[in-house]
Amino acid sequence: MQRSSAGSRIGRFLFQSIIFCIGLGLCGLLLGTLAVALTWPNLPDLKAMTDYRPRVPLRVYTADKILLAEYGEERRNVLRFNEIPDVMKHALLAAEDDNFYNHGGVDWSGVGRAVIANVVSGAKAQGASTITMQVARNFYLSSEKSFIRKFYELMLTYKIEQNLSKDQILELYLNQIYLGHRSYGFAAASRTYYGKPLSEVSIAEAALLAGIPKAPSRFNPRANLKRAVARQHYVLDRMEKLGYITPEQHQEALAQKIVLRDNTQETPETTFARHGQYVAELARQLMYNVYKDNVYGRGLSVYTTIRSQDQEVAYHAVRDGIMSYTRRKPYPGPAAQVDLPAGIENNTERFDLALEEIRNKYRDSDDLVTAVVLSASASKVVAARTPEQIYELSGKSLGYVKRALTNSGPTSRRIQRGSVIYLQKVDNTWTIINMPTVEGAFISLNPQNGAIESMIGGFDFNRGDFNRVTQAWRQPGSTFKPFVYAAGLERGVTPGTNISDQPFHLSAAQTRSKPWSPKNYGNSYSYSQTMRQGLYKSKNMVSIRILQTVGPEFASEFISRFGFDPARQPPKSAYLTMALGAGSVTPLQMASAYSVFANGGYRVNPYIIDSVVDISTGRVIMKAQPAMAGDEANRVLDPRTAYVMNDLLRGVAKSGTAARTQATLKRGDIGGKTGTTNQSYDAWFAGFTPKLVGISWLGFDQPKSLGDKETGGGAAMPIWLSYMQTALKKVPVTPPGPIPEGLAKVGDNFYFSEFPLGKALANIGVSGAGRDPNAAKPAGSQSGDAIGKALESFNPMGGPPIRF
Structure with missing residues (x-):
C-alpha cells in the first residue's frame, strides 16, 4: 500500500507538472502572440529598403568619364545584383550565411549549432545572425544588446523576408555593410583595399573582403593583414566545402599573395585626379550652391565638359611655363635651414623621423620633391629624402645654384648641411630648383558653345585652392586692345586708317588729377601707324587715339557686349587708360570675350557642368543648355566687325607680336594677342581658332614686376603654345568665311557700307601727311579740329568735337 501511495503521488506530480508546462506554454504562446500582435503593426515600413537611397558621395567626372574627385564622409559604390560578381556573392555566403537561400530569415539549425558550440567552449564562439538579420540591424536598429531589441530584430527580419526577395536582401547587404576605412559596401571596399573595381577581384581577394564584416575594425587588411588573411583562409575552406570552388582553385587562392593598394603610390587615376583639382572644386561649389549640404550624400554624379587629355596637357603646360620662368631668375636660396645633428645619418630610425618631419x-609638389642637404661643396651636393633615397648631385645638376655653393653672397642663399631644398628631374637628371613663387593660369573653351575643355587655376592646388582662372582680377594689358580696335571699326576707323604714334600727354588740368604720359613698349615711336600695324606692333599710342575717337560712353557700352564689367574698368574721367588694359578682368572673362571674335560675333556663356545624374535611378536631373554661336539671338557683335577683327588678329599671329604661334603651329586660322601690363606685373596671351580659345596668364598673387624683359610673348605665350600643339593636332584648319554683307574689301583695307571709301576716317592725329591709301584723291591735310568735326558728322552719340 505504501508503494501504491508513493506511485500515486509521483503520478499526480507528473500530471500536474505536465499540466503546468502546457499552461505555461500556452501562456507563453499567448504572450508571444500578443507581443507579435502589438509589435508587428509598429514595425517600420521598409521604404528605406524598397526605395534604397544610401548616402553616396558626390562624384565629379570628366566628359570622358574619368573620376576627378568624390566628396562625402562615406565611400560607396552602389551596384545592382547582376553587377556583383558571383565569386563575391559565394564568398560572402560561405563566410556569413551559407543557408541563406533556404531559411525564412532565421536559421534555427544554425542557432542550435551556435548554442552547442558556445556551451562547449564556455564562451561566445559562434553567432547565429543571418544576412537578413544583419540587414535589419544595419537599416533600423541600434547595436544595443537586450532581449527587447533582439525580439524586435526577429520580427523585423520576418517582415523583410515577406516583402523582399532573397536577391534583393543580398543586394542590400552587399551595398550597405560597413567594411572599414570609410568604405560601405563591397564595391567601395574593393577600390579602397585593392584599387580596382569589384568585377576584377580574384577568389582570394573576394574571400578576404568577405571576412571583414565579422569585425571590420579588426579584420580589415590595413588594420591587421595577418589576422585578415587567417580569416580569409577560413572563408576559402568554407567555399571549397560548399562546392563554390574546386580544390585546385582553393589551393591557388591560398597561394595568392594579397597586394593592397598603396595610398601614397601614384596611379593613372590618382595622378589625373590631382591634375583636375581646380575643375573638381569649381564643380563642387556650383553643385553646393544648388543643393547645399545635402549634395554630399544624395549620390549625384557630375559630368563636366573637361576632356581628360586636354586637362593633362594644360596642367603640364602651366607647370612647365612657371618652372621655365623660375629658372630664368636667380636662385633665392634654400626653402629653410634646419639643425641636422652630426652623425644622425647613422641612426636610421632617428634619421627617418627627422626627414619625415x-x-x-x-x-612635395608633384615632381618637385623635398630633400635635406647632408653635405655641400662647390662641385658636389649630397642630399637625402629618406634614409634609403640619397642623391649625389654634381655637374649640370648644380648649374642653377652655383652661386649658392660659394661663400660669397648672403648666408640665407647658401646651400649647406641642413638646407631644405627641392629637386626636379629634368632630362633624366636630378637638379636643384626652388619652389616657384610666381603663379600661372590657363583656360581653354569651345567658342561655339562655351564648354570649358581645360582649366588650370594655379601651380599647385594643394598650396591653396584659389582659382586664378575664375577669381584673379588682373589688368589685361594689351590683350584688351582688340576690343578697343573693334569699337573703332564701328565708329568709322578702318584697318588702313593712319594714326599718330607720337607721344601722348594729358596735363593735370585735363585729367583733373595727375599728368598722364603713357609710353610705347621700349619707348619706341614713329610718326604714324596704320590701325593694322598699330595692332600688329601693339602700339599704345595708336590704341589710345582710337579709344579717344570712340569716346567713353560708346566704349563702356561696347565692352559690356563681350561680358566685361564696366564698373571694373577705368572711370570715365580716366577712360583712356582702358586702351592700355588698365581695368580688371579674369582669365575666364577673357576666354569668353575672345570667343566672340572666334565664333563670328556671338556671346556664349562659359560652362563646366554638362550633366548631373542621380545614380540611384540613373536619371539625368540636370543638363546644360548652352547658348550657341549661330543663333542670332546671341549675337552681340556686327558680323562685319567680327570678320575684320579676325583678319587683324590673324595678322598679329602671322607677322605681329604673336608671330611665333603660326611659325610653331603652321596653320592660318590662328588669331591672337600678347599682353604685358605696366612694369610687367602681368603677362598674358590670348589666342584662338574658330574651334578653340585659350588664355594663359603669368604673374605674382601679390602684384609685383616679373622683370624688365618679361612679356606676354616670352612668359605666357609658351604656355599657350605648349597646350595648342597637342590640342589642335586633330582639329582641321578653318579657312576664312565669306565677306559679310555690307563689308567691302579694297586692296588690303575693309570698309563698312556706312563708312565707304572716301568717308571712312583716313587719319587720326596726323597733321598733313595722312590720306586714305585707297582713295582716288588725297584726303588732304586735316587738323585735329577738322577730324573732330568729321567725327561729329556721323557720331550718333552727338557731343562736342573730339580734340587730339
Whole structure:
C-alpha cells in the first residue's frame, strides 16, 4: 500500500507538472502572440529598403568619364545584383550565411549549432545572425544588446523576408555593410583595399573582403593583414566545402599573395585626379550652391565638359611655363635651414623621423620633391629624402645654384648641411630648383558653345585652392586692345586708317588729377601707324587715339557686349587708360570675350557642368543648355566687325607680336594677342581658332614686376603654345568665311557700307601727311579740329568735337 501511495503521488506530480508546462506554454504562446500582435503593426515600413537611397558621395567626372574627385564622409559604390560578381556573392555566403537561400530569415539549425558550440567552449564562439538579420540591424536598429531589441530584430527580419526577395536582401547587404576605412559596401571596399573595381577581384581577394564584416575594425587588411588573411583562409575552406570552388582553385587562392593598394603610390587615376583639382572644386561649389549640404550624400554624379587629355596637357603646360620662368631668375636660396645633428645619418630610425618631419612641413609638389642637404661643396651636393633615397648631385645638376655653393653672397642663399631644398628631374637628371613663387593660369573653351575643355587655376592646388582662372582680377594689358580696335571699326576707323604714334600727354588740368604720359613698349615711336600695324606692333599710342575717337560712353557700352564689367574698368574721367588694359578682368572673362571674335560675333556663356545624374535611378536631373554661336539671338557683335577683327588678329599671329604661334603651329586660322601690363606685373596671351580659345596668364598673387624683359610673348605665350600643339593636332584648319554683307574689301583695307571709301576716317592725329591709301584723291591735310568735326558728322552719340 505504501508503494501504491508513493506511485500515486509521483503520478499526480507528473500530471500536474505536465499540466503546468502546457499552461505555461500556452501562456507563453499567448504572450508571444500578443507581443507579435502589438509589435508587428509598429514595425517600420521598409521604404528605406524598397526605395534604397544610401548616402553616396558626390562624384565629379570628366566628359570622358574619368573620376576627378568624390566628396562625402562615406565611400560607396552602389551596384545592382547582376553587377556583383558571383565569386563575391559565394564568398560572402560561405563566410556569413551559407543557408541563406533556404531559411525564412532565421536559421534555427544554425542557432542550435551556435548554442552547442558556445556551451562547449564556455564562451561566445559562434553567432547565429543571418544576412537578413544583419540587414535589419544595419537599416533600423541600434547595436544595443537586450532581449527587447533582439525580439524586435526577429520580427523585423520576418517582415523583410515577406516583402523582399532573397536577391534583393543580398543586394542590400552587399551595398550597405560597413567594411572599414570609410568604405560601405563591397564595391567601395574593393577600390579602397585593392584599387580596382569589384568585377576584377580574384577568389582570394573576394574571400578576404568577405571576412571583414565579422569585425571590420579588426579584420580589415590595413588594420591587421595577418589576422585578415587567417580569416580569409577560413572563408576559402568554407567555399571549397560548399562546392563554390574546386580544390585546385582553393589551393591557388591560398597561394595568392594579397597586394593592397598603396595610398601614397601614384596611379593613372590618382595622378589625373590631382591634375583636375581646380575643375573638381569649381564643380563642387556650383553643385553646393544648388543643393547645399545635402549634395554630399544624395549620390549625384557630375559630368563636366573637361576632356581628360586636354586637362593633362594644360596642367603640364602651366607647370612647365612657371618652372621655365623660375629658372630664368636667380636662385633665392634654400626653402629653410634646419639643425641636422652630426652623425644622425647613422641612426636610421632617428634619421627617418627627422626627414619625415621635414617633408611634412615642406611638402612635395608633384615632381618637385623635398630633400635635406647632408653635405655641400662647390662641385658636389649630397642630399637625402629618406634614409634609403640619397642623391649625389654634381655637374649640370648644380648649374642653377652655383652661386649658392660659394661663400660669397648672403648666408640665407647658401646651400649647406641642413638646407631644405627641392629637386626636379629634368632630362633624366636630378637638379636643384626652388619652389616657384610666381603663379600661372590657363583656360581653354569651345567658342561655339562655351564648354570649358581645360582649366588650370594655379601651380599647385594643394598650396591653396584659389582659382586664378575664375577669381584673379588682373589688368589685361594689351590683350584688351582688340576690343578697343573693334569699337573703332564701328565708329568709322578702318584697318588702313593712319594714326599718330607720337607721344601722348594729358596735363593735370585735363585729367583733373595727375599728368598722364603713357609710353610705347621700349619707348619706341614713329610718326604714324596704320590701325593694322598699330595692332600688329601693339602700339599704345595708336590704341589710345582710337579709344579717344570712340569716346567713353560708346566704349563702356561696347565692352559690356563681350561680358566685361564696366564698373571694373577705368572711370570715365580716366577712360583712356582702358586702351592700355588698365581695368580688371579674369582669365575666364577673357576666354569668353575672345570667343566672340572666334565664333563670328556671338556671346556664349562659359560652362563646366554638362550633366548631373542621380545614380540611384540613373536619371539625368540636370543638363546644360548652352547658348550657341549661330543663333542670332546671341549675337552681340556686327558680323562685319567680327570678320575684320579676325583678319587683324590673324595678322598679329602671322607677322605681329604673336608671330611665333603660326611659325610653331603652321596653320592660318590662328588669331591672337600678347599682353604685358605696366612694369610687367602681368603677362598674358590670348589666342584662338574658330574651334578653340585659350588664355594663359603669368604673374605674382601679390602684384609685383616679373622683370624688365618679361612679356606676354616670352612668359605666357609658351604656355599657350605648349597646350595648342597637342590640342589642335586633330582639329582641321578653318579657312576664312565669306565677306559679310555690307563689308567691302579694297586692296588690303575693309570698309563698312556706312563708312565707304572716301568717308571712312583716313587719319587720326596726323597733321598733313595722312590720306586714305585707297582713295582716288588725297584726303588732304586735316587738323585735329577738322577730324573732330568729321567725327561729329556721323557720331550718333552727338557731343562736342573730339580734340587730339
